[in-house]
Every structure is written in structure tokens, then in C-alpha cells.
Amino acid sequence: MEEQWWKGELAADIHQTLRTKELKLPMYKAHSPQIGMRRYLIDLLTVLSNRFNLCPTARHLAIYLLDLFMDRYDITVKQLHATSFACLLLASKFEEKEDKVPKLEHLNNVAYMCNVNVVLNKKDLLRMEMLLLENFNWNLCLPTAAHYIDYYLHASVGENDLHDGWPVTSLTKTKAFLEKYAYYFLDFSVQDHAFLHFRPSLIAAACVCASRICMQISPAWTTQLELLTCYSWEHLVQCIEMMLICYENDIKEASNIKKHVTIQHQEREAVENLSHQATTQVLFQQSSYHPLALHPTPLSQFQSPVQDLCSAYRDSLEARRASSLLAGCADSSFRSCAALQAGLGPPAQPLPLQMPIAVQVALGTEPRHCVSMAYSSTYLSDLHPCAARCFDG
Template identity: 40%
Template sequence: MAETNWWDGDKDLVADIYSSLKKEEGKLVIYKGTSPHLHIRRYLVDWLAVQAECFNMTSHTIHLAVFLLDRIMDRDNSSNEAHLHIVAMACLLIATKFEDKEDMVIKLGRFVRRVINGIISQEEFLMLELEVLEMFQWRVSVPTAVHFIDYFLSIAVPDLEKSKGSVINGKYNAPVYIRKYTKYFLDISLQNHSFSFMKPSLLAASCIASSRVCLNLTPTWTRVLQETTSYSWEDISSYIDVMLKAHEADEMAQLKEAGQAHGMDTLGQREDIKPFVDVRRS
């Protein structure tokens, strides 16, 4: 499912693609969260994210890789932690083959061969890739939250630009910041396995709503967003709470770290992410 701006096309075609994504979403392998190795999942996901950033991979790739890893961890309780690290590499390499350009696949393939050198042979790694593909019956080109969030933002941002709230307090450009925040909350969703239980479209909707809360945009969940996503405020509110708590904890950690680094009593604020303000829909 290579990355394309399908949401910018003909309206009828966009509607057909979105409908297809929703149908495919209903066929996804259900996440159970029963792996005995959940305690190292955060480490594996962080490692995947670092590699994805180093190789300039798309968000589509890292989200697909984590999707595959989660389902494998669910089904394979016998794997040890060292083997799971190799499995994570296989998931990332498979994901990039489906989501990235060919030159990216070649670069990552070379990297993986260097990393696994001395651990398992290249032939064994290839067999592992095949095992992963067969586990999913080769149906690994699946929709993730990233595919839905791009579409939802294509509706939400123009609607925001038309409103009086496009500039916040005369300083913050809401359309720009809502994109920053949604990416931020997507990253949070990867780190916490509880979000893997959610449908990708529900996760995407929750990320956008959480972003609107942080930006103090009212109403928090507009009629346009509800009609576009098919999710009501009641459907997403509990997930928003989890995301906002994670954001608040991260913000405090960032401020504490900044204060320790500069020896400040009054801590500075990050420029790319506005301070957390929890103002819900009235």
C-alpha cells in the first residue's frame, strides 16, 4: 500500500478508496495483547522508530511494522527476547517493501544484513521473512491509523481554515499545529500497546480530537469530523483521556529535563508543541 495522496483525487474515487479501507479494517487480525514479552515491547518499538527515522521512512512503514510485530508477539509465546529483536527487523524490512520506494528497501536490506551478521545467516533471515508473510497469509498490505488520519486531516484542516479559529491567540497557526499534534499522538499510540486494541480509524479520530483539545479548539469534535469519521464524541472520549495523560506526562518530563539542563527555576517551553491545555467540548 504505497503512500499516495489518494484523498486529493476525484470525490467519487476518494469515497470508494475510503470505503475499501474501512472494509479491510474489518478483516484485520485482532490484537490480544497476551504476549509474555510485553515488557520489552516498548524497547522494540523505540528501536524500530529510531531505524525508521535514520532511513527517512514514512510513518506508514513504522506503523505497519509495529502492527506486524504486535500480532506476531501475540501468536508466538515461545520466542526469546533476542529472537524478537530479529523478528522486529524482519517486520520493518517487510513493511518498507510494501510502503517505501525501492531504493529505501535496498538501503535497509544492507543495514539488516550488517546487524544480523554473526547472529543468524542471511538464509535464515530470509526464511524468517517468509514465515512472517505466511503467518499473515501474505496479506500484510493493511490499513493503519496513518492511512485514515491523512484522509481525516484532508477534511479537518480545510474546515479549520474556514473557521475563525485558524489562528490561536494571534500566534499559533491551527492548521499547522494540528498536523504536528496528530503526528505526536500517533507516535504515542505506537509506544502504548493498549492502543493496538483499537481500530485504525478510531485511533486516527482520537488523535485528531486530542490535538484539538490541546489547541483549545471549540467545538472539540465538530459535526464535519463526526460525519467524516463516523465516530461520536462518546466513541473516542476515553481514548482521548489516555492520550492527554501521556502528553501531560511527556510535557512535564521535557520541562524538567530543560530545567535541569539550564539550571532554571522557571522552565522554558517547547516551540513545536504548545503547552497542554485541557479544554473539552462544552
């Protein structure tokens, strides 16, 4: 077959040949004891086919071969992986070019990345391929829905169609969007084995019709599509309803996941905001730690060198003030000196200590300035008292 046979002159003949072959397909009974593992195996084949860039027809043929083989035999869980890989290799050899057929070592590497604890050798794989070929009488020309979808999509949108009640402005863009919908329904149809009770051509036609319904293209099924597929609306209703139900469930599940992610994001932001507020409150709140209130005893009992120096300086100032008073200072100066002297605390009394002794001194972080009187000369050459700190020159 040429790559785009649906556009060639033999498209109608090829389509008719596929429709004739699908009438001879074996009936699927869903009697496999391992049918519960079907969804997992299909996901595995999908991952492998996407990894090796296989065409949709090869993937769907591999899944169909696996379904028919599981329906006929009781296969152990350990051999299911080998059977799945053999179905994928046979389908790719039948549908793809030789250079795109996966190699055994590459297949084992990708299987290991998918956490499949099965390593196939060439001998076992060839034996499984021979078993499959004998089971299908060496006939792998089994039509699937993927073999019809491109032929039906070629005429999926017409010039007289309406999109949401309005004429279609761009047939190319509309076909591109509708193709994505159709392949979505096509891949969704292999997830549930209930679709195997329909003919592959009917599934492909239902994918196109369901896509037109989702895109609000009217009418849902045109006369041209009916003549092309040989299916009327009545033939497609049951399959379309199943697809739309799966589509709505998928949308609800995606919406629930989105809401759950949004709630988690909001909760994370709330926790971060509370943490930021708590950190800000701790950084800017007034400290309740008062070192002088917690350690009053060491400051009142022990005399540090700084206190000795302040006391000596204070004694010298008192002697100077006494001499100035005797020399006839003004009453205002005397009152100011007395007020400042009253504001000063009593000098620390030295304690009699016997040497040697270990002394522990605790200094407060709150500064206490030793206020004293200093005399400076003005332009009147008089001496006036003024306040000065300790250690000022």
C-alpha cells in the first residue's frame, strides 16, 4: 500500500477490500481469564509504540492480535509480557517499513524503563511469534478501526456544514481540529473491550460522528459521509453514545483532578502566607527580654573597673563644686548643681574581698551615662556649669 492510499485512485477499491475482509474476522467473546490485565497491557503497548514512533495501524493491530490470542488461551501472567512484545513485533513487521521495526535489545531496554521485569531472548521471541502466526493461520491482514479512520476523515467536513450555526470559515483548520478529536476517540475505543463487538469500520465512522458532535458541527451526520461509510445514523447511535459517555467521564475526571490540584495550590499558598506573617510578627515584635531586670544582683554587689573610674571622676567633680561654692558662685548655679547631684545615684560601695577570689561580672546592655558637671569659659570669661558625659575631654 502507498502511504496515503485514501487520496489515490484506488481508495474506493481498497476500502471495499477491507470491508470484505472484516466480515471474516473472528468473533470476540471476552472469555480470557486474564482480562483484568488487559488495560495494563494495552497501556504498555501504547508506550512502546509511541517510543518507537510506530503508526496507529501497527499499534491497533498489535492490540487486536493480543485480544484474540488472550480470548482463546489461558496465558500465565509471566508469559503475557512476552506475548505482548511478540504481537507488537508482528504488527510492526506487517504495517511498518523494515527500518522502523523495533530491535530486540531496544525493546528490552524500553521494557526495563517501564518497570517490566522480563528480559526476552531471540529464541523465545521467535518461538512466540511462530505460535501466534500458526494461531492466525499466517494471516495478519486483519482490519482495525485505524485502517479506516483516514479514509473517513478525508471527507469529514464539507463546505455546506455549519459550525455552531455559522458557516465554516476555514475547512483546513476545522479538519485539523476534528482529526485530533477523531484520534482521541479512536484510542479511547481500544481501552474498553466492549467496543470489540462492533465492526472496525463502524467504530471509525462513529469516531468521526462523535467528533462532529463535540465540535458542534451540524448536521452531525451528512449524506456524503453516509454514502462513503455505508452507515446511517441509526447504525452509529449505540456506538456514539458509548463514546460520548466515556468522553463525559473523562472530562469529569480531568475536572476533579484540576480542582484537587487547585485546592492543594491554594492550601500551599495559605500555609506560606501564615508562615510569612508569623515570621514578620516575630521579627518586628517588641522584645520582652530585660537583662537588667533579670540580673540585678551582680550589678549591685560587685564593683567593676568602669564603676571605679566613674566614682573617682565623680569625687573630683564634687571637690571642684565645693571649692567653687566657697568662692562665691551664684545661687542659680548652686541650685542647678544640687539638682544634678540629686539626680545622680549613690556611689557603689566597695566590698571587702579576700584574695584570691573569682569574680563574675554581668554588664547590662542598657547604657547608663555618668552625668557630671563641666566648666567652660564663655566670651564673658565666666565659668558656667554644663552637663557632660563620662570620658569627655
